[in-house]
Amino acid sequence: MDTVLVLTIGVVVFALAFDFINGFHDTANAIATSVSTRALKPRTAVYMAAAMNFLGALTFTGVAKTISKDIVDPFMLDKGSVVILAALLSAIAWNLITWYYGIPSSSSHALIGSIAGAAISAAGFGILNYGGFLKIMEALILSPFIAIAGGFLVMSLFKVILKNRNLFKANKRIRYMQIGTAALQSFTHGTNDAQKAMGIITMALIAAELQTSDDIQLWVRIAAATAMGLGTSIGGYKIIKTVGGKIMKIRPVNGIAADLSSAAIIFGATLIHLPVSTTHVISSSIMGVGSAQRVKGVKWGVAKKIVITWVITLPISATMAAIIYQFLNLFF
Incomplete structure (x- = not known):
């Protein structure tokens, strides 16, 4: 069998594996608040998230x-299949490492950093599409800050609305509303995160000259959505524990405020075709909500560890991908 075809098949397999891992790694963030407030049982939340992620993944292709x-322009990339395979192996490795330690790192940062690192290792810094790359980086960097502000504003609004209400009764009603916001959160996750694997597979198909446009084929969309949904059904309980309880003590009103603000930001990014880190956005929204309620209520030590992981993910994944590319290049 032709080497390029073998590499392309390898890319498709590992891209779907990345989506599967992304399902139980990142999707846990989308349901963490509803599980921690007991609005949903963990197993029910996971299955609901799997279904909503699948629907979201099939709906959009802009990201x-x-x-x-x-x-990177796939039409200009020499040994493109090797570059993409190296990027996927790097991103998958980093996702598994952070999942093992229960750290909600960014799959988006890992993948984008890995693509850049592998491409630079193959063809130098000139291969990067700096206009597009910087646009993506701006979205990744700015979205957590927007999420903190959004969470703060939504929670502040809820405080005004619920000022003279019985908080026990209000939280009881809001807990039921969280089922809807968790579903919305999972849907928006699918509209943004599942598309990253679709883009990777499309890059590989272009590099192998199996297609001549950047259109996302139907089988690619279905395969990526299925992989994301299956991964979600496995669940990511370590991440749920960190996001749902270790950043702050979450009550139903906090959970719905975080869900609404983060879902709006993620879906907004999808509509303008920009990838964002759902992990960053959701965790930042929770920090914003906590700050609006009581700054000291946020466990900033845990938040600091999460932020450090966010910062180091891109350079580490880029370096890992560059090394993996050089290793694969010995054989291909």
Whole structure:
């Protein structure tokens, strides 16, 4: 069998594996607040998230097109299949390491950093599409700050609305509303995160000259959505524990405020075809909500560890991908 075809098949397999791992790694963030407030039982939340992620992944393709052409031009990439395979192996390795330690790191940062690192290792810094790459980086950097502000504002609004209400009764009603916001959160996660694997597969198909445009084929969309849904059904309880309880003590009103603000930001990014880190956005929204309620109520030590992981993910994944590319290049 032709080497390029073998590499392309390898890319498809590992891209779907990345989506599967992303399902139980990142999707845990989307349901963490509803599980921690006991609005949903963990197993019920996981299955609901799996279904909503699948639907979200099938609905949009704009982010996939951004991933496929805005970091590196696949039409200009020599040994493109090797580059993409190295990037996937790096991103998967980093996701598994952070999942093992229960740290909610960013799959988006890991993947984008890995693509850049592998491409630079193959062809130098000139291979990057700097206009598109910087646009993606701006979205990744700014979205957590917008999420903190959004969480703070929504929670402040809820405090005004519920000022003269019986908090026990209000929290009881809001807990039921959290089922809807958790579903919305999972849907928006699918609209953004699942598309990253679609973009990677499309890059590989272009590099192998199996397609000549950046259109996302139907089988790619279905395969990526299925992998994300299956991964979600496995669940990511370590991440749920960190996001749902270790950043702050979450009550139903906090959970719904965090869900609404983060879902709006993620879906907004999807509509303008920009990838964002759902992990960053959701965790930052929770920090914003906690700050609005009581600054000292946020466990800033845990938040600091999460932020450090956010910062180091991109350079570490880029370095890992560069090394993996050089290793694969010995054989291909």
